[in-house]
Amino acid sequence: MALDRAACRKLALDLLARREHSRLELQRKLGKRAFSRELIDETLDELEQSGALSERRFAESFVSARAAKGQGPVRIRSDLARRGVDVKHLDELLHDDEFDWCAIAREARAKRFGGGAPTGYAERVRQARFLQYRGFDMSQIDAALDIGDNSD
Known part of the structure; x- marks a missing residue:
């Protein structure tokens, strides 16, 4: 049992050393290694208390x-x-000030379609669908598509 506990903790820490993980991700990965659910939960609780695991x-x-x-x-x-x-x-x-979602949407659009504003309705719709798929809301999409329209 102590070997299982040490092995579970070591594997969890090895995974966390590569990149941050959510608790659910670690539960799934440790579960695939045949550790018991109780052992996994105890190990993850300890890692959260120590600060090694942070959502x-x-x-x-x-x-x-x-x-x-x-x-x-x-x-x-x-x-x-x-x-x-x-x-x-x-x-x-x-909603952190670190992220200007409109600027990120403009950059994503420009990287895919070039710097100019879309010409024509069909092109505008195509670019809007792309940005929507990428996860931007309509206000951010409108800001990205109207990049050249504010020159009046």
């Missing part, structure tokens, strides 16, 4: 990485929810 730190890291890849807050929120992160703290994190 907040995982969420911050995840949001920063996904924003850097040009993904929007809607998609990021959905991906974090699938990873078991409590959504009540996400609003604060996603």
